Amino acid sequence: MTDPRSTRSRTAILTAARALLLKEGPAAVTHQRVAQEAGIGRATVYRHWAQPEQLLLAAMSGSDLPYFRDPTPPVRPWLRDQLRAMATEMALPEVVAVTLTLMQGAVWSPQIADQRNHAIAAITDRLRAALEIAATTGELTADVSPDDAASLLIGPLVYRTAMQAGTVPDALIDRLLDGIGLSR
Amino acid sequence: MTDPRSTRSRTAILTAARALLLKEGPAAVTHQRVAQEAGIGRATVYRHWAQPEQLLLAAMSGSDLPYFRDPTPPVRPWLRDQLRAMATEMALPEVVAVTLTLMQGAVWSPQIADQRNHAIAAITDRLRAALEIAATTGELTADVSPDDAASLLIGPLVYRTAMQAGTVPDALIDRLLDGIGLSR
Incomplete structure (x- = not known):
């Protein structure tokens, strides 16, 4: 049985941790700052997440892509819609923040690296399924591995949103689809 | 009060680190190489910047790739060589670390965001010059903006190295060059 007070404090902690992550970066996601921001005792934060790394990871996760x-x-039109939705999300500051925190955290934390690898593998598997369908419908005019397709489709969205701090026009998405050999 | 010897050694280290970064790329910016280049003991370099990532980040500020x-x-062959060198560098863990630190730091630090924007603008300007030459030689068979070219060429390298933790084969680089309309 879950104590409803516990559920409430958990939600308040996660909301506070994500707000701090967005405003000040991962270094701000400490038990003390999160407790303060959430208006909750520090011991309660420790009870839910004992280690700072777990707290940060919890703030970043909470959703499968x-x-x-x-x-x-x-x-092609299905994939265009998927990339459109992804590009629009990735242009949001909080999504950029979490994506980059996941990418950067993987450098020093094996747990975060696991989480990143899991997300990347899921994307590759889903693209593999899509490419297999495209091969049977005759839409796919060139050979492309699922790994390469993921790099070619998602990499430019990451660069545009996270590095260039810009948005992704539809014309760029069409160019990405051309680039993996999906005929119009 | 700052020890003037400390200020001098700091300056000498940064000068050496930037010289190495410019001549040989981020992988060359190690404590050992920097100490050698600066004519300073390795322990002194460690005293100023304990971690390789910190040293590289310090060298990258005010310098350029x-x-x-x-x-x-x-x-096309010139750009293939440039992307090959960049991809090989980006597959090194310390280069992944500093790239991601720069990307992630820009979310919460205006100073790091300035540094990132400066680097991104420099890359775009250089690609613009390259595309203008390719247009005059007739190598460029399609219209592509310098911003889009940067996303299409560098984004997949970032995804492959930093997200997929993989390396970039020559065939992928050729595909990137095809993707921006550079004829073989």
Whole structure:
């Protein structure tokens, strides 16, 4: 049985931790700052997440990426919609922050690296399924591995949003689809 | 009060680190090479910057990456060499670390964001010059803006090295060059 007070404090802690992550970066996600921001005792934060790294990881996670699930033919318009949704999300500051924290955290934390690897593998598997459908419908005019397809499709969205701090026009998405050999 | 010897050694270390970064790329910015280049003991370098990432970040501020300088026709082989060098560097863990530190730090630090924006603008300007040459030599078969070219060329390298923790084969680089409309 879950104590409803415990559920409430957990939610308040996660909300506070994500707010701090967005405003000040991962270094601000300490038990003390999170407790203060959430208006909760520090001991309560420790009870839910004993280690700072667990607290940060909890702040960053909480959602499986909702992209590239359940591909349907014709693949090109389906994939265009998926990339459009992803690009729009990735242009949001809080999504940029969490993406980069996950990427950067993986350098020093094996736990975060696991979380990143899990997300990356899921994306590759979903793209593999989509490419197999595109091969059977005749939309795919060139050979491309699922790993390469992920790099070619998602890499430019990361660069545009996280490095150039810009948005992704539809014309760029069409160019990405051309680039992996999906015929118009 | 600052010890003047400390100020002098700090300056000498940064000068040496930037010289190495410019001449040989981020992988060359190690405590050992920097100490050698600066004519200073390795322990002194460690005293100023304990971690390799800190040393590299310090060197990167106010300096700039040695890629895409001085394009020469034909543009495709020149650009292939530039991307090959960049991809090989980016597969090194310490270069991944500093790239991600720069990207992630820009979310919460205006100073780091300035540094990132400066680096991104320099890369775009250099690619613009290269694309202009490719247009005059007839190598460029499609219209692509310098911003889009940067996303399409560098984004997949970032995804492959920093997200997939993988390396970049030559075939992927050729695909990137095809993708921006540079004829073989």
